[in-house]
Amino acid sequence: MKAAKNSPPKVPQSxxxxxxxxxxxxxxxxxxxxxxxxxxKTSQDxxxxxxxxxMAVDEIAMSIASSGFWDYEPLFVVKEGGVDVVIEGNRRxxxxxxxxxxxxxxxxxxxxxxxxxxKDLEKLESLPVIRVEKRADVWPYLGFKHVNGxxxxxxxxxxxxxxxxxxxxxxxxxxxAAQIGDRHRTVQRLYRALMVIEQAEKAGIYxxxxxxxxxxxxxxxxxxxxxxxxxxxxxxADKSEESAEPVAKNRMKELGEVCRWLWGDNRDDTKPxxxxxxxxxxxxxxxxxxxxxxxxxxxxxxxEAAFEVSKGDDxxxxxxLQDAKNALVKAQGRVSSGYKGEPHLLELANTISDMADDLxxxxxxxxxxxxxxxxxxxxxxxx
Numbered sequence: 001m002k003a004a005k006n007s008p009p010k011v012p013q014s015x016x017x018x019x020x021x022x023x024x025x026x027x028x029x030x031x032x033x034x035x036x037x038x039x040x041k042t043s044q045d046x047x048x049x050x051x052x053x054x055m056a057v058d059e060i061a062m063s064i065a066s067s068g069f070w071d072y073e074p075l076f077v078v079k080e081g082g083v084d085v086v087i088e089g090n091r092r093x094x095x096x097x098x099x100x101x102x103x104x105x106x107x108x109x110x111x112x113x114x115x116x117x118x119k120d121l122e123k124l125e126s127l128p129v130i131r132v133e134k135r136a137d138v139w140p141y142l143g144f145k146h147v148n149g150x151x152x153x154x155x156x157x158x159x160x161x162x163x164x165x166x167x168x169x170x171x172x173x174x175x176x177a178a179q180i181g182d183r184h185r186t187v188q189r190l191y192r193a194l195m196v197i198e199q200a201e202k203a204g205i206y207x208x209x210x211x212x213x214x215x216x217x218x219x220x221x222x223x224x225x226x227x228x229x230x231x232x233x234x235x236x237a238d239k240s241e242e243s244a245e246p247v248a249k250n251r252m253k254e255l256g257e258v259c260r261w262l263w264g265d266n267r268d269d270t271k272p273x274x275x276x277x278x279x280x281x282x283x284x285x286x287x288x289x290x291x292x293x294x295x296x297x298x299x300x301x302x303x304e305a306a307f308e309v310s311k312g313d314d315x316x317x318x319x320x321l322q323d324a325k326n327a328l329v330k331a332q333g334r335v336s337s338g339y340k341g342e343p344h345l346l347e348l349a350n351t352i353s354d355m356a357d358d359l360x361x362x363x364x365x366x367x368x369x370x371x372x373x374x375x376x377x378x379x380x381x382x383x
Contacts, residue, residue, distance in 0.1 A: 016074040016128035021097060024075070024127065025083045026051070026090050031160035032153050033090070035216065037209055051094040052108045054215075061095035064124070065114040069096070074128035076138055087135055088142055096124050139165045140179040156218035159190040163198075166191065173242055188239040192246050193222040196234075196255070199245050205256035212264025212271055220262045220274050220281060229285035234258065257298075273303045283307040328352075 026047040027033065028040050036050050051057050075089030086093050098104050099116050116124075132138055142161070153161070165176050177187040197218075200206040208216055224230045225239075225246075234255055235248030247255050261284060264272035274280045283303055287293040293310035297303070311319075331338075339345060 014130045014132075016071075016130050018126040019077065019084060019129045020126050021093070021100065021124065023084055024077065024093055024129070025085050026093065027085050027087050029164075030087070030090055031157035031164070034160050035154065035156045035218070037214055047090075048094050048097065048104070049108065051091055052098065052110065055091055055094075057091050057094045057098065058110065058113065060091050061099055061110070061113055064092070064095055065099060065116050065120075068120065069124060069127065071128050074130050076142075077129040077131050078133070078135055079131070084129070086129075087132075088138070088145075093127070096127065099124065136165070136169050139169070154218070155190060155222055156194075156216060159194040159218065159222075162187055162191050163194050185239070188242060189222055189226070191242065192237075192239045193218065193225055195244050195246050196221060196225065196236075197259075199247055200252075200255050200259055203252045203255070205252055206259035206265075210263075210265050210267055212266050212269075216263060217272070217274070220277060221258075223277055224258070224262065224281055224285065227281070227285040229288040230258065233288040261297075283310075286310045324356075 026044055028038055028042055028047070030038070032055070033047060033050065036054060038047055038050065069092070075093065076087050077084045078087050079085070098108065098110055099113065100121060105111055105113060139161075162173070162176055165171055166173065171179075173187050173191055174184050177184040180187075197206075197208060201208070225234075225236060230236065233251070234246075235251050237243045237246040237248075239246075260270060261273045264270045273284060280303060287297055287303075287306045287310045290310040293306045296309045297306035
């Protein structure tokens with residue numbers, strides 16, 4: 001049964017334990033942290049810095065300093081590798097660690113945090129935690145809260161979580177969507193995009209940590225895969241197939257190109273072509289559908305140049321004429337106040353006039369030839 005939008009699934013009932021803060025570890029598998037390049041090898045100190053810089057831990061720290069820790073919202077902890085790993089509550093753990101340490105505050109440039117009395121800090125030596133045997137025990141609750149609930153993750157973190165649940169529980173995407181209170185189609189799109197990235201990594205053609213920018217613009221890929229040009233270029237399986245390998249195996253080279261165009265590559269200092277989805281993603285989609293434009297892009301002439309080729313000469317010609325007209329209208333509107341008798345500007349205007357006459361002459365000549373050709377064809381038909 002689908003979870004109600006405002007009523008999260010229940011978690012395993014358990015009386016919270018008080019666990020010393022020093023014994024609690026950040027979660028290297030947290031979907032939101034993975035988005036920032038965190039792996040099993042990332043140190044706890046590095047994770048703390050990422051949490052502070054990227055996830056508004058300062059707001060939580062100030063709230064705790066002012067009002068204390070809310071015991072009614074315990075952390076969730078699982079024992080992994082012999083240590084207590086916080087699978088829900090990493091930002092709160094980070095805030096308390098920082099409040100406890102002046103050294104950390106100086107290192108993180110968090111010196112504007114309010115001071116906390118020794119008595120209040122003592123209360124924060126241990127935190128209430130609910131222990132679970134395995135992550136799967138709380139996935140419906142965490143999924144509701146962060147995928148479609150009050151503390152939403154970004155799309156990449158959502159996709160990570162959906163894929164984790166799929167792999168560890170063998171639940172269908174439809175069942176996952178129902179449990180977390182999201183639409184099946186959205187879950188399918190998130191899952192497919194992540195599977196495309198994993199497919200690229202398995203094939204050795206691109207790695208997430210190769211992206212030019214540290215934070216992967218996952219939404220670019222998620223949106224691109226819904227476009228016809230990208231789908232044909234990659235011979236992409238429909239999202240409804242829910243395939244773990246959505247891209248055709250004979251299109252791995254092309255998949256590597258798409259990854260570099262979307263995200264760049266820090267290994268050779270290649271910047272991404274996509275600055276923003278609108279208009280860049282649509283431009284690239286159109287380029288992929290035109291062989292000459294694609295060849296232009298592959299030669300390194302840039303997105304704008306390739307996009308011009310993709311339009312076709314007739315469209316580019318018409319746009320150029322319209323741009324010229326608009327520029328002349330703008331100049332005519334300023335001639336009274338903008339022209340001070342400069343000889344070089346008058347010479348430039350005469351050159352433009354000559355060029356316009358030449359262009360119009362060529363167009364008249366071609367129009368006449370086309371007209372005669374059409375009339376000639378009509379006479380032949382009549383005969």
